[in-house]
Amino acid sequence: MSPALAIARREGGELLCSPRGLAWLLAAAGVLSGFALLLVGSTELGLLDNAQVVYDMAGLTIALGALLALVSGVDAVAGERERGALLPLLATASPRRSIVLGRLGGQALAWSAMLAISAPYLWAVGSTGQNLGAALLGLLLFGTPVALAAGAAAMALGARLRSARAALLASLIALLLVASPLLLGPSLRQSAIGQGFDAVNPFSGATNALDAMVIDGQGLAAQGWHLALVLAWWGLAYAAALRALRPPRRPGEEIVA
Amino acid sequence: MKASVPLAVLALLATLGPAVPRLAWAAPSAAPPASAPLKVGLAPDPANPAAPRMGDRMSFHTTLRNPASAPVGGVMAWLTILRVDAGHEEAIDLEDWSANKALTIPAMAPGGEARSDWTLRLISPGTYRVLVSAATRAAPVPAVGASETFAVAPKPVVESRRVLPVALGLPLALGGLLALRLTMAKGDDDA
Numbered sequence: 001m002s003p004a005l006a007i008a009r010r011e012g013g014e015l016l017c018s019p020r021g022l023a024w025l026l027a028a029a030g031v032l033s034g035f036a037l038l039l040v041g042s043t044e045l046g047l048l049d050n051a052q053v054v055y056d057m058a059g060l061t062i063a064l065g066a067l068l069a070l071v072s073g074v075d076a077v078a079g080e081r082e083r084g085a086l087l088p089l090l091a092t093a094s095p096r097r098s099i100v101l102g103r104l105g106g107q108a109l110a111w112s113a114m115l116a117i118s119a120p121y122l123w124a125v126g127s128t129g130q131n132l133g134a135a136l137l138g139l140l141l142f143g144t145p146v147a148l149a150a151g152a153a154a155m156a157l158g159a160r161l162r163s164a165r166a167a168l169l170a171s172l173i174a175l176l177l178v179a180s181p182l183l184l185g186p187s188l189r190q191s192a193i194g195q196g197f198d199a200v201n202p203f204s205g206a207t208n209a210l211d212a213m214v215i216d217g218q219g220l221a222a223q224g225w226h227l228a229l230v231l232a233w234w235g236l237a238y239a240a241a242l243r244a245l246r247p248p249r250r251p252g253e254e255i256v257a
Numbered sequence: 258m259k260a261s262v263p264l265a266v267l268a269l270l271a272t273l274g275p276a277v278p279r280l281a282w283a284a285p286s287a288a289p290p291a292s293a294p295l296k297v298g299l300a301p302d303p304a305n306p307a308a309p310r311m312g313d314r315m316s317f318h319t320t321l322r323n324p325a326s327a328p329v330g331g332v333m334a335w336l337t338i339l340r341v342d343a344g345h346e347e348a349i350d351l352e353d354w355s356a357n358k359a360l361t362i363p364a365m366a367p368g369g370e371a372r373s374d375w376t377l378r379l380i381s382p383g384t385y386r387v388l389v390s391a392a393t394r395a396a397p398v399p400a401v402g403a404s405e406t407f408a409v410a411p412k413p414v415v416e417s418r419r420v421l422p423v424a425l426g427l428p429l430a431l432g433g434l435l436a437l438r439l440t441m442a443k444g445d446d447d448a
Binding site: 017018019022023025026029030032033036037039040049050053117120121123124125 | 312412413414415416417419420421422423424425427428431432434435438439442
C-alpha cells in the first residue's frame with residue numbers, strides 16, 4: 001500500500017470512526033436538522049421554493065464540509081506538531097507529497113461522509129425531486145474542490161503559524177470571509193467590489209454554479225468558469241500545503257523545530 | 258302531582274320578584290344598531306401579480322369617505338380575508354397573512370377621506386376575497402368594501418412529513434452510533 005493511501009486510511013478512519021469524528025458528523029447533522037426544522041416551523045421560510053431550499057441546503061453542506069476539512073487540516077499539522085506526533089511522521093521515508101496527499105485523502109473521506117449525510121436532507125426538503133440530482137452533482141463537482149482547498153489551505157497555515165490556536169483562528173476568519181456569499185445573496189453583491197470578490201472567491205464559484213444549476217435549471221456545461229475557479233483554488237491550496245511542508249533546506253528550518 | 262312542580266317554581270319566582278336579576282339577552286333592544294355612515298372603496302394595486310401564487314405579495318388600497326353632513330368620530334377599519342372555495346369557505350386568520358390588520362381614525366370631517374394600504378403575503382392556495390370594513394363609535398354596523406375574488410396558485414414547498422423523520426432520525430442514529438462507540442472504547446479501556 002502506498003504511503004499516501006495508508007495515511008489517508010488512518011486519517012479517514014480517525015475522522016469517521018473515532019468518537020471525536022462521529023461527534024463532528026453529529027454536529028453537522030444537527031446543523032442540517034436545525035435548518036430543516038426551521039423550514040417547516042417558520043411560515044416565511046416554509047414558503048420558499050423547493051429549488052431555493054435545496055440550494056440553501058447545498059450551500060450549507062459545502063460550508064460544513066469546508067469547516068470540517070479546515071479543522072482537520074489545522075489539526076493534521078499544527079495539532080500534530082503540538083502533540084509531538086508530526087516529527088516522527090516527517091522523519092519517515094514517506095515523501096512529503098504522499099503525506100500531504102494522505103492527509104487530503106482523509107479529508108476527502110470526511111467530505112464523502114458529509115455528502116452522504118446531506119443527501120437525505122436534500123431529498124427531504126426538495127419535495128418535488130426535480131432539483132435533487134443537480135444539487136448532488138453540484139455538491140460533488142463544486143463542493144469537493146472547495147472543501148479540500150479549505151483543508152489544504154488550513155494545513156499550509158498550520159505549518160506557517162507557530163500555534164495551532166492561531167492557525168485555527170486565522171483559518172476560521174478566512175472561511176467566514178469566503179463563505180459570505182451564503183449570507184449575502186447575489187443581489188447584494190452587485191457592486192464592483194462584490195463582483196470582483198465573486199470573480200475570485202471559490203465559495204462564490206461553487207454557490208453561483210449551484211444557483212445556476214439548481215434554481216435556474218442551467219446545464220453543467222455552462223458552469224465551466226466556476227469549475228475552473230474552484231479547481232484552480234484547490235490546486236493553489238494544495239501547492240501551498242506542499243510548499244509549507246517541504247523538507248528543510250537548512251538545518252533547523254524544519255517546521256517542527 | 259307532576260304538574261304541580263313547575264307551578265311551584267313559577268310561584269316561587271313570582272314571590273322573589275325584583276330580587277332575580279334580569280338577563281341581558283332577555284331584554285330585546287327597541288332599535289337596531291346604527292349603520293356606519295361611511296363609504297369604503299377597495300381597489301387592488303396595479304402592480305399586483307396577474308397570476309398570484311403562494312409566497313407572492315399583494316396590496317390593496319382603501320378609501321374611507323364620510324359622505325354625511327356631520328363629522329364622525331372613532332372610525333375603526335379592519336381587514337378580512339375570506340376563502341370562498343366550495344367546501345372550504347372560511348374566514349382566514351390574518352396572523353401570517355398580513356401585518357396590517359386594522360386602523361383607527363379619531364375623527365372624519367363631513368366629506369372627508371382617508372386612504373390606507375393593506376399588504377398581504379399569500380400563504381395558502383385557494384380562491385379569496387378581501388374585505389375592508391369600517392365602523393364608527395356611534396354606528397357599529399360596518400360599511401364594507403370588497404375586492405374581486407382572486408385565485409392563489411399552489412407551489413411546491415417543504416413538506417413536514419418528509420423533513421421530520423430525516424431531521425430527527427439522522428442525528429438520533431449518529432448519536433446512537435457515537436454512544437455505541439464510546440461504550441466500546443470504555444469496554445476496551447476496562448479490559
